Amino acid sequence: MSNGTGETADVTVVFSRTDAGGGAMDTVTRTVEGLAPGAVSKGRVELGGTTSGVKVLKVRSVPSAEASRPKGPCPASGVLVSVDEGAAAMGLRTAGLNLRNCGTAEVTLNGYPALQVLDAERKPVDGVQVVHGGAEIASGTGADAPPREVVLKPGESAGSTLVWRNTTGAGDPVNAPYVRVRAMPGAAPVTVTPELDLGTTGRLGVGAWVRDEAGAPAPGR
Missing domain, CATH: 2.60.40 (Immunoglobulin-like)
Structure with missing residues (x-):
């Protein structure tokens, strides 16, 4: 995934794992926090036993300064x-x-x-x-x-x-x-x-x- 914005962002990609016929089986979500402008982050999505492919369903990008991180550290706002x-x-x-x-x-x-x-x-x-x-x-x-x-x-x-x-x-x-x-x-x-x-x-x-x-x-x- 990459950050094509002009500010540091939390980028989330939702992948769909597909079967041999191209049908959706389930989804996998990956988030990279604090991705710098223009930066690229690489990772892996496991296919699993009956999965034959992976496609990107959607990409969401939120400025890190405004990002919702419910399990993250407490922000200055409290x-x-x-x-x-x-x-x-x-x-x-x-x-x-x-x-x-x-x-x-x-x-x-x-x-x-x-x-x-x-x-x-x-x-x-x-x-x-x-x-x-x-x-x-x-x-x-x-x-x-x-x-x-x-x-x-x-x-x-x-x-x-x-x-x-x-x-x-x-x-x-x-x-x-x-x-x-x-x-x-x-x-x-x-x-x-x-x-x-x-x-x-x-x-x-x-x-x-x-x-x-x-x-x-x-x-x-």
């Missing part, structure tokens, strides 16, 4: 922001934004994360409206809890839900791999890759931050 693999059913899509306080001080959230939808070149996508809550997209998405102040102690987590549809009608469908997230006013941006296939709907719903009770540390810790 929070780690990531996105899960999401879920899809009958054209409805959801994905979870996750935030963990990895620092040593309390973090206060109040309201909704600020989002900027970006295309494959990481350019802002015009014509996409970010709406608060999921009700304008669909009911029962889990994104409609009212905003409340959430104070996270070190080690505690919170989550928000992204909601969209891939319905198509008149116009050109919008596919936007990246979303730049600011968890709270003044926070440093983090770019995640939820792979938005917005169809021609022009809308992305986002839920308010909600405490992740399952991720809270045990009493006395």
Whole structure:
């Protein structure tokens, strides 16, 4: 893999392992962090017993300064922001934004994360409206809890839900791999890759931050 951008980036390549007929069998993901501009990184993808070939499905590149590294070291902001693999059913899509306080001080959230939808070149996508809550997209998405102040102690987590549809009608469908997230006013941006296939709907719903009770540390810790 190579970094064709003008800045140090985390580059992710998704490979598909194929059978003798060219059909997809499974996928393999490789990420190189901190790849310098113009640099090339080499690696291997094992074929496995019945695999006959490998092809590149997609390449994603995020500036290292904005990269989401949920298992990496705690950044200067004191929070780690990531996105899960999401879920899809009958054209409805959801994905979870996750935030963990990895620092040593309390973090206060109040309201909704600020989002900027970006295309494959990481350019802002015009014509996409970010709406608060999921009700304008669909009911029962889990994104409609009212905003409340959430104070996270070190080690505690919170989550928000992204909601969209891939319905198509008149116009050109919008596919936007990246979303730049600011968890709270003044926070440093983090770019995640939820792979938005917005169809021609022009809308992305986002839920308010909600405490992740399952991720809270045990009493006395």
